[in-house]
Each structure stands twice: as structure tokens, then as C-alpha cells.
Amino acid sequence: MNTKEEKIISILQDVTGLDNVGSDPDEDLFADGILDSMATVEVLVTLQDEFGIQVPVSEFDRSQWSTVNKISDRVAELE
Amino acid sequence: MHNITPYSSPEYFVYLAVLLLPIMIGLWFGKRFKWYESIATLIILVITFFGDKSLQGISLIFYILFEMLIVFSYLKYRRNENNKNSFWIFTSAVILAIIPLAFVKLDPLLKNATISLFGFLGISYLTFKSVEMIMEIRDGAIKEVKVGDFLRFILFFPTISSGPIDRFPRFQKDVLKIPSREKYMEMLKSGTNKLMLGLVYKFIIGYFFGTLLLPKVSILALSYRDQAPLGISWALVAYMYVYSMYLFFDFAGYSLFAVAISNFMGVNTPMNFKRPFQSVNIKDFWNRWHITLSFWFRDFIYMRLMFFMMKKKLIKNRVTMANIGYFALFIIMGVWHGETWFYIVYGLFHATAMITNDAWLRFKKKHRKQIPSNKFTKAFAIVLTFNVVCFSFLIFSGFLNTLWFQ
Structure with missing residues (x-):
């Protein structure tokens, strides 16, 4: 696991208040009810600040951002 | 001739069957007849909008030209790399795109007969699609639109009158490719199932509740109006459930038709209902x-508003921010339904329900160990949600307006 993923996991843990988020990097965050709309926006805003990227809300396709691994891929693309 | 509302009469299904046949044969042999699809669309539009005085049809033409002008101007603006992604130009484009709908929706308030002349069946749904395109052009999710693609998306006839509301990038993925024979077979099969289920929903169950039962309970409830304060009676309770059943089966039936016909044309239009009466809470219900409507509101109003408030750090507290978002979303939804007190109250009611639900979920999270969770609590949750929803539909129905004020 690289630092980017660690950073993403720590953001997810901060937002959701759950310590075990990210133990499985392929866990579906939306299907398991970990992220709702509000938490999603918070994660996106934090990602913007932390990585200095622009995440367009409507380009935000849930299926593309649904796991820790996928978020990491998207961040890498946008960086 | 008169205008035929889509899926409302046997006639319409006969026209559909005849028009669809060449499209289906084409897809079966791996071909999409673009020209033929345009002609079929034109015929359906004529049947739907130009049946009588053609007023609706003429409004539709002007409306499409107007929206096209906005969408393509904005696209041109965004494609010029010298332009900044201006918030104000974006906002103006969205407001302009909404103006025709706003005028039509203001009608009950202004009671001006000339305004309603500009309305046509499905204007809301076409506006949702246009606004979605503007928003996604802003975000760069849509980079290129051809005039033909725009028209095909906006005027896609299976969904033209009442949705489901598709999204342009998703729709393009479907229409630009041709499903394999195997895939298409599956689509035909699932489309046929949906069509049959839709017939049962709309023309049998919906008809039973809406046409046979509803007028009876309505008369009954009105006859008891002076017996108790606020006209509350068992008949009113019956009206609430009967209306809720009618609303669901009629609209879910229509939506099944729209998805089924899309499937026959090789398009996977998203479904509009997923067993709503089995929801365990109000969030689940939405x-x-x-x-497709609630996701539209979620993605293009709620999340955007949250994003904006969080970025500008307008409000510190997350809960307050979410609650403001709920009120904004549901008041807009209420206003969209129409400018009457009961639609606005319906919106406020759902916003309050969402906020209460969120508070409960937070409480539950904190006291996970003390609160039992088993199949009885789940059954209770479903029954409670169902009744809250039915009560909101009673408000929505406008029957209380008749009962109290007329």
C-alpha cells in the first residue's frame, strides 16, 4: 500500500468516523452504506484540498469512485 | 384527430408496434437505421403533440430551438480554452434553460391563460435533461455534442412525456453501439416482461384503484367532512391508501412501458422504481x-449545494449543512410540482422526515448496543415508513385542499 492510499483511507476514516474503513481496499463504499451524499461531498472536498486536484461533481460517477483502490486511481488520473 | 398521450390508449400501442418493428429487425441483424429512427420519432411527436390545434407542437419546436441555442452557446464558450469557467455564465445558462418551465409552472399562481399556452406535455422532463447537459458541460463530463445527438437524446420518444430521466453520456454509450444478438435477445426478453408487468400495473391495478375505487372513497370522505374536526374520517384514511396505491401503480406502470420500449430500441433507460414500499426508512425510500428524479435532485442540486457550502466554508456544522440542503432540495421539488400550498407542504414534510431520519440514524449509531435490531424492528420500520409516505401522498394529492377549502 502506498502513501496515496493511506492518505485516502485516513480521509475516509475522518469523514465517516469508522476505524475499519479501507481494511479491504476493494470494499464497495456506496453499497455498504459507508458513504452517503453528504459524506461523499466531504471526501471530494478534502481530496481537492489534500491533493490539489479538481473533482467535478457531475463527472463523479459513483461506480468509478466506489472503492479505495478506485478512488486512488481517479486521484492519480486527476493529479 | 386529437393528441394521444403516450401509453394511454390501445391506439398508441398499435402505432408503437408498427413503428418499432423495423428498428427491432434492424437491431436483430446488427444495424441501427438512424434515419428511420428519426422518422419514427417525428411520427410519434406528431401523434403526441400535433393531434389537435398543434399548439403544443409549436411550443415544443420553439422550446427545443431555445434550449439548443443555450446548450450549444454554452458548449462553445466552454470549448474555447481562453475562457475561464465562469460561475456567472454557467448560472445564467442554467437559469435561461429553466425559464420556459418556470413560466409554465407559475401559471396556477398568475392565473393567466396565455402563459399556459406555452406549455406542452413533458416540458419538465426535457428541461431536466437540458439542465443536466449544461451542468456536465461545465464539469467537462460532456466535451462534444452534435446537433443530431442532442435532438436524439432530448426527443427520445419512449421517455418524452414523463421520464425516466436519462443522462446524456450514459445514453450516448447505448445509442453509439449496437448490442450483440445475445445481448439484444436479453433486452427483448426483459423488455417484454416489463411491458407485461406495466400493463398489469397501469391498466389493471392502477385502473382499479384510480378509476374504480378513488372516486368512491372521495365522495365518502367528503360526505363525512362535517362530522369531525378537519374532516378526519376513516374514509379519509381509506382515501390516503387508495390514492397512494393508484399513484404508485399508475406511474410505475408508465415507467415500465418507457423502459420496455427503450429496451426494444437497444437502450437501457434506467429504472424508476425499486420496490419503494419495502423501504426501511425515508432515505431508503427516495x-x-x-x-431518476431523486438522483437528479441529489446530483445536481443537493450535492452541488453541499459542495459549494463546504468549499466556501459557509457553515461549519455538518448536520446543519445537510439539513439546509434537505430543505432546499425538497422545497425546490415542491415548487417544481406546482405553486400550490399542498405541494410546498409536501416538500417541507419530506425535508422534515429526512432530517428526523438522519437524527435517528446518528442516535442509533451512538447507542448501537442498546437498540435491538431484528426482523420485528425491520418490519416495524417498513410499516412506519410506508405510512409516513402514504401520509405525504395524501398531502400531495391535493384532496385536503378540496376537503378543507372548497
């Missing part, structure tokens, strides 16, 4: 009821 993920299952009129899904």
Missing part, C-alpha cells in the same frame, strides 16, 4: 421511488 433511493427507490421515482429514482
